[in-house]
Amino acid sequence: MLILGLNMFHADASAAIVVDGEVKFAIAEERLNRHKHFGGFPALSVKACLDAVGAKISDIDHVAVGQDSDANLAEKVKYALVNPAKILNFIRLRRRKEAMRDVRSLLSIALEVDPARLRFQEHHLEHHIAHIASSYYCSPWERAAGFSYDGSGDFVSTMMARCEGNEIEVLDRVFLPHSLGSLYTMICEFIGYTKYGDEGKVMGLAPYGKDTFCQQIDKIVATKNGGFHLDLSYFKLLGSNQGMQVLPDGTVRLARHYSARMEKLFGEPRQLHTEITQRDMDLAFAVQRRFEEVFFHLLNQLHRQVPLGDLAMAGGCALNSVANGKLFDRTPFRRSYIQPAAGDEGLAIGAALHTYHSVLKQPRRQALGNAYLGPEFSESRIQSALQNAGLQFRKLERTPLLDSVAEQIAAGNVIGWFQGRMEWGPRALGNRSIVAHPGLPNMKEVLNARIKHREWFRPFAPSILADKQHEYFEHDHPSPFMLHVYKIRPEKRKALCAVNHIDDTGRLQTVTREENPIYYDLISAFERKTGIPVILNTSFNENEPIVCTPEEAIDCFQRTRMDVLAIGPFLVKKETTA
Numbered sequence: 001m002l003i004l005g006l007n008m009f010h011a012d013a014s015a016a017i018v019v020d021g022e023v024k025f026a027i028a029e030e031r032l033n034r035h036k037h038f039g040g041f042p043a044l045s046v047k048a049c050l051d052a053v054g055a056k057i058s059d060i061d062h063v064a065v066g067q068d069s070d071a072n073l074a075e076k077v078k079y080a081l082v083n084p085a086k087i088l089n090f091i092r093l094r095r096r097k098e099a100m101r102d103v104r105s106l107l108s109i110a111l112e113v114d115p116a117r118l119r120f121q122e123h124h125l126e127h128h129i130a131h132i133a134s135s136y137y138c139s140p141w142e143r144a145a146g147f148s149y150d151g152s153g154d155f156v157s158t159m160m161a162r163c164e165g166n167e168i169e170v171l172d173r174v175f176l177p178h179s180l181g182s183l184y185t186m187i188c189e190f191i192g193y194t195k196y197g198d199e200g201k202v203m204g205l206a207p208y209g210k211d212t213f214c215q216q217i218d219k220i221v222a223t224k225n226g227g228f229h230l231d232l233s234y235f236k237l238l239g240s241n242q243g244m245q246v247l248p249d250g251t252v253r254l255a256r257h258y259s260a261r262m263e264k265l266f267g268e269p270r271q272l273h274t275e276i277t278q279r280d281m282d283l284a285f286a287v288q289r290r291f292e293e294v295f296f297h298l299l300n301q302l303h304r305q306v307p308l309g310d311l312a313m314a315g316g317c318a319l320n321s322v323a324n325g326k327l328f329d330r331t332p333f334r335r336s337y338i339q340p341a342a343g344d345e346g347l348a349i350g351a352a353l354h355t356y357h358s359v360l361k362q363p364r365r366q367a368l369g370n371a372y373l374g375p376e377f378s379e380s381r382i383q384s385a386l387q388n389a390g391l392q393f394r395k396l397e398r399t400p401l402l403d404s405v406a407e408q409i410a411a412g413n414v415i416g417w418f419q420g421r422m423e424w425g426p427r428a429l430g431n432r433s434i435v436a437h438p439g440l441p442n443m444k445e446v447l448n449a450r451i452k453h454r455e456w457f458r459p460f461a462p463s464i465l466a467d468k469q470h471e472y473f474e475h476d477h478p479s480p481f482m483l484h485v486y487k488i489r490p491e492k493r494k495a496l497c498a499v500n501h502i503d504d505t506g507r508l509q510t511v512t513r514e515e516n517p518i519y520y521d522l523i524s525a526f527e528r529k530t531g532i533p534v535i536l537n538t539s540f541n542e543n544e545p546i547v548c549t550p551e552e553a554i555d556c557f558q559r560t561r562m563d564v565l566a567i568g569p570f571l572v573k574k575e576t577t578a
């Protein structure tokens, strides 16, 4: 049975294909059309899904969309009636969503197929159920608490659920305009980060701040009865799309979230590219702290309703790895499964798996073993790409390749590491990564000056052999998708100085041989040379979506000051590299 999952006309448009209950391939459109956070129709992703399993669109049995414009309609109407200024916006969105529901026409146009040949059944699933489904059905568990939170989706910002067997029972929803995601975005915008998806930057800035503004920020969000409530006087009226607009070309744009009251309290908002002041850092600190408090309040409430140790979680806010890393200390949950594509691209697999398990009542399958669900490229394709680029390269057997790359990392060089299938989700997990020594004091500056050009306060992340995690980190709950931040043990901070953040934490990726044999062996080879079972891992890109194809990797290698490229079995060194 073939099920195509879609996230479309929404940020991070994506497609996934599920064959007899197994996710075979999944990809966000931005990786193919190179348009960051693209929010249009994921035509290229659909084609890639079909090609990956050798199917035609006419072979598809079900198409599942992680959005349902009819969900929570009563709440939407109520909101529009008490906010007359937003009624026209509401009607416009409804019309657009109606047009969007014609998935059959959209697919037949995208794939140039007669709609009469399409035989699939169509399913629409509420946004946050799709988020929870994406985690729960990929988890190894038969029962779990389900939690989803983000800016907004189908007029909801937060959902709590009981997951059991094939079913997800919704226990509670927090409706718009009350949204932890929007609170975070509002502060991000105020301190100059106005682009969709900038929240991670502010999370990195937060530990540089002090608790100067905690009292004021705490007042913006009140917790009550296991839920929360925003003081809307700090926000502009955002409308039922909660201030997120997808332009006709697929660009996702955020409306201004903060109101004049924020300016009155905290002064002029910071403009992008101006100096970050202590005020900005203190606001970042305060919003991260309040965000965590409310998050733990919600999780504790959820645990009272679903008193289990296992938590399946997704939604854009579930990318807040700092909060994720603390949940074992602050809630009774003992294990978390956070789907690697916790943001909206993950809706595609959530909708498809929900159709398979809950709608069609098919049995659960093995848990998702790893995040490598994207395209891979043959050795001959890689070789042609290298030849076409006019590069000198050597082909190596596996062991000499690993030894040579580990040697280069140990020598302080910066390596582009391109192997196997591309990762699903926003993190590079050792298949489309730039890797470097985690223990050289200047490595962060080197990477920023030569390749990444990121803000000075953003940390780089460590990949660690899973069996060595407890020696280096204060928590041993695994973090295979780089979605938890833990304290680094005091005695190891020097050895990991390039990945040790200002608050002595690291957003680690734990690596097992089962998940990624060649990456595990690379880290092991580095450990044999240096005694450190960790390498610095940052995404293979330069201010663009993460590279997908060999050509994109080679282009990034050539235009930046990367020293070495290890692509498949081929090794390329810049002439300046020793």
Ligand SMILES: [Fe+2]
Binding pocket: 127, 131, 150, 151, 152, 153, 315, 316, 343, 344
């Ligand atoms: Fe979402």
